[in-house]
Amino acid sequence: MNKHVLTVLMSSAFLLTACGGDDDPIVFDDGVPKNNIDKPFVTSSEYTQDGMSAIAAESRVITYKMLGVDGTETQATALVFVPKTAAPAGGWKTIVWAHGTTGVADKCAPSQQGLKGTQYLLQQLLAQGYVIVAPDYEGLGEPGGKESHPFLNVKSEAYSITDAVVATRDYLSRQGKLVSKDWLAIGHSQGGQAVLGAAQYASRAQLNYKGTIAIAPASNLAAILQGGENAVKNQPADIQIPVLAPLDTFTSLIVAGMQGHKISVNYAQVFKLQTAALAPIAEQECSETVGLVLAKGMQDYASMPEHLNSLEGYGRNQDNFMSIPVIQNFLVKDSQPLSERVSTPLIIYQGGIDQTVPKAATDLLKATAEAKGMTIQYKVDPNLDHTTVYTNNFANFIKDINTLMPSK
The missing domain is CATH 3.40.50.1820 (Alpha/Beta hydrolase fold, catalytic domain)
Structure with a gap:
C-alpha cells in the first residue's frame, strides 16, 4: 500500500x-x-x-x-x-x-x-x-x-x-x-x-x-478516491491511467445511479469537460466498458505530441467535487456500512x-x-x-x- x-x-x-x-x-x-x-x-x-x-x-x-x-x-x-x-x-x-x-x-x-x-x-x-x-x-x-x-x-x-x-x-x-x-x-x-x-x-x-x-x-469511499489520486500524483500518464480510470469509473457509476431519483446531481457538477462528456455512458454500459471508455479518453489525450505522456490539463473531476452536499452526504452516510x-x-x-x-x-x-x-x-x-x-x-x-x- x-x-x-x-x-x-x-x-x-x-x-x-x-x-x-x-x-x-x-x-x-x-x-x-x-x-x-x-x-x-x-x-x-x-x-x-x-x-x-x-x-x-x-x-x-x-x-x-x-x-x-x-x-x-x-x-x-x-x-x-x-x-x-x-x-x-x-x-x-x-x-x-x-x-x-x-x-x-x-x-x-x-x-x-x-x-x-x-x-x-x-x-x-x-x-x-x-x-x-x-x-x-x-x-x-x-x-x-x-x-x-x-x-x-x-x-x-x-x-x-x-x-x-x-x-x-x-x-x-x-x-x-x-x-x-x-x-x-x-x-x-x-x-x-x-x-x-x-x-x-x-x-x-x-x-x-x-x-x-x-x-x-x-x-470509506472518499478516502479510497483521494488515496488513489495521491498515490499517482505527478506521475506519467501511463502510470496514472490504470489507477485513475477505475476511480473515475466508480464515480461515474455513483452519479449515474443517482439519476432519476429524488436526490441527484448533474455530471457537469462532478466532472470537468472531457470526463463529463464520457461519464454518462455509465447509464447504458456495464462497469468494464465504462472503465475502458474513460481510460481511452485519457490515453488519447496523453498520446498527443503536445502532451508528452501527461494528463496535465485533462478535464477529470471538478475541484472539491466531494464537497457538493449530495456527494458529501453519499460518501459520509449513504455509502458507509x-x-x-x-x-x-x-x-x-x-x-x-x-x-x-x-x-x-x-x-x-x-x-x-x-x-x-x-x-x-x-x-x-x-x-x-x-x-x-x-x-x-x-x-x-x-x-x-x-x-x-x-x-x-
Whole structure:
C-alpha cells in the first residue's frame, strides 16, 4: 500500500459519522421499517444460464416488491435456486449471495448477463442443501426499465436483500415448500458492502438473521478516491491511467445511479469537460466498458505530441467535487456500512494486496465498527488481491456458513 494512500485513509476517519437511525417516515422499535408488503412475490421465469438449471430443483428469476431508495414501493429482480436435496424438518435455510460491481444499466444485472463465475460457489452451497437468493439490487434489471440502480447505496442494497428473502419465502410457500426462518448473507466487493448493510437492516425481514460474511467490502469511499489520486500524483500518464480510470469509473457509476431519483446531481457538477462528456455512458454500459471508455479518453489525450505522456490539463473531476452536499452526504452516510451497531456475527475477509478495496480502508472500517461496540472476525491474507481473496477461500466460506447456520 502506498504510504500516501494509507495516510489519506487513516486521516479520513473524520468523515465517518453515524447515520442516526432510519430516514423512512414509518419506523418501528429499532428504527427499521418492517417489511409488511402485501404479496411481495410478483412473478418468475426460468433462469437457464451458467448450468444452474441442471443442478437446482428450481432455477428462477423472480420479480418482487421492495421498498426503494426514494421511500416508495418498487419492483426488483433476484435469482432463486432451490436445492435438489429434500428439505430438512425445519425447512431449507436461506443464503443470500450479494454480487460485486457490474454497473447500473439493466443489462448489467446478473439475471440478464449471467453470474460471471460466481456460480461455482453457489453450486457448492446448493449441494450443501441451502436455498440461494441472489438479488440484482434495486434498479438493476427491474421490470420497468426506467429506474437507475442506486450504486453503493447501503440502504438500497440492504432492502434489496431483505425484501428478496421475504419474497422468496412467499414464492416457495405458495408451492407448499417449507423454508426456515434462518438466513445469512455473503457478498464480495459491492456485495460485501451490501451484506454489511443487510446486517444493519436485517430486522426488516422479521426472520432469524444468523450472520454476515463480507469479502473485501467497499467502504470509506472518499478516502479510497483521494488515496488513489495521491498515490499517482505527478506521475506519467501511463502510470496514472490504470489507477485513475477505475476511480473515475466508480464515480461515474455513483452519479449515474443517482439519476432519476429524488436526490441527484448533474455530471457537469462532478466532472470537468472531457470526463463529463464520457461519464454518462455509465447509464447504458456495464462497469468494464465504462472503465475502458474513460481510460481511452485519457490515453488519447496523453498520446498527443503536445502532451508528452501527461494528463496535465485533462478535464477529470471538478475541484472539491466531494464537497457538493449530495456527494458529501453519499460518501459520509449513504455509502458507509456499519454506521449503526450490529450485534449479529460479522466476518470480514480482506486481501493484503487488494488495490480496489485497499486493506487500509477495511482496517479503518473495522476500527470504526469496533469503536461502536461491534465484534468482527477479521481474516486477512497478505498475499491475496481483490479477486483471489474471493476465489481462494471457497472452502473457508462454506466452513463459516456451516458454523453460523448449519443446513440441517
